[in-house]
Amino acid sequence: MERHTTMRMLLGGLAAVILLAGCGGGSGDEGGTSKVPGPAPSGPVSILSWSPPTTYNDNVSLDPERDLAYYEIFVRQDPNFTDDDLPVAEVAAVAGVPSPDGLTIARVLVTEFTLELLPSLPNGSQLYVSMRAVGIDKQKSAFMDPLPWDRS
Amino acid sequence: MEKIAKHLLWIGILAALAIPAFAETRTISWSAVTTYTDGTPIEAGKTVSYSVYWTTDPGLASLHSIGTSIAETSTPFDPDVLGMIRGGTVYFTVKTVLSANEISALSPGYAWVVPPAPPTTRAPSAPKGGIIIRKK
Numbered sequence: 001m002e003r004h005t006t007m008r009m010l011l012g013g014l015a016a017v018i019l020l021a022g023c024g025g026g027s028g029d030e031g032g033t034s035k036v037p038g039p040a041p042s043g044p045v046s047i048l049s050w051s052p053p054t055t056y057n058d059n060v061s062l063d064p065e066r067d068l069a070y071y072e073i074f075v076r077q078d079p080n081f082t083d084d085d086l087p088v089a090e091v092a093a094v095a096g097v098p099s100p101d102g103l104t105i106a107r108v109l110v111t112e113f114t115l116e117l118l119p120s121l122p123n124g125s126q127l128y129v130s131m132r133a134v135g136i137d138k139q140k141s142a143f144m145d146p147l148p149w150d151r152s
Numbered sequence: 153m154e155k156i157a158k159h160l161l162w163i164g165i166l167a168a169l170a171i172p173a174f175a176e177t178r179t180i181s182w183s184a185v186t187t188y189t190d191g192t193p194i195e196a197g198k199t200v201s202y203s204v205y206w207t208t209d210p211g212l213a214s215l216h217s218i219g220t221s222i223a224e225t226s227t228p229f230d231p232d233v234l235g236m237i238r239g240g241t242v243y244f245t246v247k248t249v250l251s252a253n254e255i256s257a258l259s260p261g262y263a264w265v266v267p268p269a270p271p272t273t274r275a276p277s278a279p280k281g282g283i284i285i286r287k288k
Contacts, residue, residue, distance in 0.1 A: 047287060
């Protein structure tokens with residue numbers, strides 16, 4: 001169990017992430033602005049955790065490992081997220097994790113993200129975080145319920 | 153069997169009438185049959201209905217039913233429900249049945265290439281159970 005938790009933490013920090021701050025909010029494909037996450041943050045960290053969707057918005061079953069492409073993460077000073085908001089990061093929905101013997105790569109759902117990896121956050125010690133799931137056909141979910149993020 | 157209803161004049165596939173969330177419904181339609189093969193009109197008291205089939209055989213063997221006793225001159229169908237292979241060619245044929253159980257020959261086959269499946273427009277549901285955990 002502890003090992004599993006450690007793995008999830010690693011995924012939260014090291015999953016394929018495209019940080020979008022400063023690139024005008026476009027997708028990671030635009031302008032080659034993708035960045036690799038820097039060193040793991042020191043000091044207290046805030047881990048955003050979530051449950052991947054398992055249905056489409058019409059209640060048809062969805063396989064998150066197969067049908068999801070990535071998540072968009074949003075940060076605001078208030079909880080009023082809108083479709084006009086630009087994501088500050090894209091997090092792959094599935095990550096490859098080496099097996100213990102290093103010979104194979106297992107596909108694991110990404111369900112955590114370290115918020116301190118986000119660059120250029122809005123000012124303020126109280127922020128709000130939300131996210132959307134994006135399917136492999138680029139269809140986007142509604143926003144997840146906003147979460148208060150106390151940075152003080 | 154004094155008279156046999158003539159075969160249908162033509163069969164045509166119309167555009168999709170509706171594409172609901174779970175299926176792709178299309179409609180096949182055909183012209184109404186009003187005469188016997190000798191050209192005489194079908195009597196007013198007789199009811200005309202149609203049986204519609206599809207097959208992958210251009211010779212119209214191994215027919216699969218789409219519907220029988222159809223009073224209208226069109227019927228909806230779902231290519232996937234019927235087991236049609238996307239991208240493959242299928243052939244439709246119709247025969248006319250009169251209330252007196254007089255049955256026509258099959259109409260000439262109408263070839264149709266089953267179009268590729270439409271792209272999904274379903275969005276995932278939103279992630280749930282979000283929580284922010286502060287760790288030192």
